[in-house]
Amino acid sequence: MASAETPSSPIVEGRLAQEFAAPSHVETVKGLMTEFAERHGSAGRRVVLVTSGGTKVPLESRTVRFLDNFSSGRRGATSAEYFLELGYAVVFLHRHRSLYPYTRRYAGVNLLDSLRLEDGTGTSCQVVADEQVLPNIGPVLKRYQEVKKGGLLLPVEFSTLSEYLHLLKAAAQALSTIGSKAMFYLAAAVSDFYIPPSEMPEHKIQSSNGPLQISMKMVPKMLRPLVKDWAPKAFVISFKLETNPSILLERARQALATYRHHAVIANVLDTRRGYVVVVTQDDQVELALTEEEMRQEVEIEERIVQNLFAAHTHFMTQQD
């Protein structure tokens, strides 16, 4: 399937090394991820890499301006919780300050609005959580602390596209150590375009120079080396978000045909909270919430993760 638009793995790897600066801590993080995967793999646990949030693409070397992608990280943070409920250990590769598992339930709450000053037993004054502002905080906090204490969630942060790409490669190689027990759930909204360092101005672009022309190159698709070289035994899921429903399934099928991975979760911007299609080589399954379920705040991520859990079980059996 290789064509001008879908270069081979060595070309993608070459561009990654040459055109995207690796963050200085990538090897340290890779070590942590490898240890995490091996520890949980040995304990018979499956491990999923959940990527989440949008990537930042600098327009200047000393960056003031950047291109970004709309993404709160809700899909990734919510899915991570459901993976944990089903017994997975989770590497959560997420955009700095995007939504976080469990904490996401209180996104948008100003910390100081959620606390009350209360007279303590003696002369002391205690600061306590306001349950009106943080509904269900006791049980949520308890679950969060259990997950943390169990070492089941490994958070890794990125901001820029370069950081994301290098950390994704490191994560893929780390999780490849546990073969088919590894799943990749690539929900991050990764930029398709970037400016190579050689074409980037050093300083802030001056508005006095007149209108701005930006010329951006296409980002190499990491899905190819990920599936082919970095983690060839793993179960790999990508996402396809479009605003135009009429081209969605075609794009999803194209991606599957090109990268030969296992499923694409296809969704449309306006309806993504209540409707997705799980597209596989041989099949496509619609997952939809009813209006009643939406009212009861059922989350579509629960359905997506249940669907993939079953598919992953089947996949592991086949591989053995």
Added chain:
Amino acid sequence: MASAETPSSPIVEGRLAQEFAAPSHVETVKGLMTEFAERHGSAGRRVVLVTSGGTKVPLESRTVRFLDNFSSGRRGATSAEYFLELGYAVVFLHRHRSLYPYTRRYAGVNLLDSLRLEDGTGTSCQVVADEQVLPNIGPVLKRYQEVKKGGLLLPVEFSTLSEYLHLLKAAAQALSTIGSKAMFYLAAAVSDFYIPPSEMPEHKIQSSNGPLQISMKMVPKMLRPLVKDWAPKAFVISFKLETNPSILLERARQALATYRHHAVIANVLDTRRGYVVVVTQDDQVELALTEEEMRQEVEIEERIVQNLFAAHTHFMTQQD
């Protein structure tokens, strides 16, 4: 000073009306800001509009991608606190999710890491703040609650450039009702470039179409009508951030000459936390923290606000 690059007020106003969609709540917010300004003005209080955070510039009508400006909102949120300490009432026009006065001290803290489960007096379990994670939380919370109870801080949010521009105009007109007691402290990192609606694609740009060419127009400078028409009696401060120190003061002087406002706070990206220059028509004053002050976490915003407080006092005396 009008030239091709600095169009007259009517032209700026015309472009604002035609090329930037007004948010639906702008009149409601304008009413709230007017009431706020008049209430505090009548009580003899000065009112400052602090703008803070970066603006989002959509690249598509159904937006997936956007251009953004680096800005955490630290400068604005910190300055707002010092204005409150000096007796100002503050309209805080800030980017959604950027740093917020008082709460900014705990930015980066995960809410669930800052809470502890504690056995209550009876069978109940209480959720309390962890002072290790939230240092000084008692006094900070107390001050936050006083400010809120006193109605001294009016928060107004924006995300896109269009929202910011229309809300800035509304704020300027609202604060003009109290004449020279109003200060504008324009610390937001506003985009210089945008794509007019007529040139914007409806749907998500397809990466399969090849490299991306973006052509952006210059944003009309609101400082001109703000100073000339919207709030002609107010004390107006703008900011100039550059990455290249060698052009900084020249740019600051150019802005003052063009817009005829009262001061430019000039700062360089790398050193902005410890050094700024307050540039006025007749003078320029350097404000710098010593290394010892940096270690003691003295904030340069305290110095900036003190400097402007004195200048505002002088300005008000001259106007009377």
